Amino acid sequence: MQAISLDMGGTHIGCAVVRDSEILAQFSLPSHQARSLESLLPSLAETLHSLLAQTKISAADCTGVAVGFPGIVDVRSSTIYSTLKKYEDAKDFDLAAWFLREFNLPLRMENDARLALLGERYAGAAQGYDDVVMMTLGTGIGGAAMLQGHLLRGKHAQAGCLGGHLPVDFHGRICACGNIGCAEAEASGWSMPLVAKSWPGFASSALASLPEIDFKHLFDFAEAGDAVSLAVRDRCLEVWASNAVANIHAYDPEIVVIGGGVMQSADSIIPFVQEYVNRHAWAGGSRPRVQAAKLGNYAGLLGAVPLLSEVFDVSAA
């Protein structure tokens, strides 16, 4: 199968033409300055026509378009239930109609973490597994779950997607979602700098000299022995590990795949989370494996073929 694949991230839209598990051509379209999804459409059309030309494949040779969207999306009705302060106009814009006009292709839109799970199962770390939890550690903490080969979706399309909003500390911070002490509110790209700045001794930490605190510096400074960086890093590891256990208790996977920008430090994260899971997760049989995502930014793009191959029971939508 050949398809057009889009992965709509916070700062870029990943665009690709794929054939099965192969990316034939791809381009990362900057989107951070875009006012709206609609304002991006001319450059998106130009990019996709150029990628098709590069691969010498016409739109008519493609089965459809798969789109990973950063929000709560019902793939069965192409409804966007909520956006996360990005592409806010997408809720009221008929992207499917635009793709039909522009490329004469049908569209399927799915939550970006679910699409990444499909990609990792199709061509990455979760190949051969039917029961999978995906955690994405980035600006927020995304999640998705697959049970017995089927993505978990639920009545309002949010099942499995809110793994980062399982609480790890009910005395913790208020989260963007309204809950208290979510994993995302304690150890994500947006919350970790707040945690660090309120840590005792922060003023004398190497972190205090940074204009912006990010995970790369946190891990580097921790490695170099900075006491506050070490303490905040270790707390983040515990939050992620505790969140992995919560996901395991909720979804009973064989494997937990962890992806996202923070996984540049996978060598520190994966052994810690695996060991914590071995100690603390309830497991009747074998302990779930914890593994780093393999496909990086391409996971969502490679979710296109499995998403477009999926057969839906329309009567259940």
Ligand SMILES: [Zn+2]
């Ligand atoms: Zn939350």
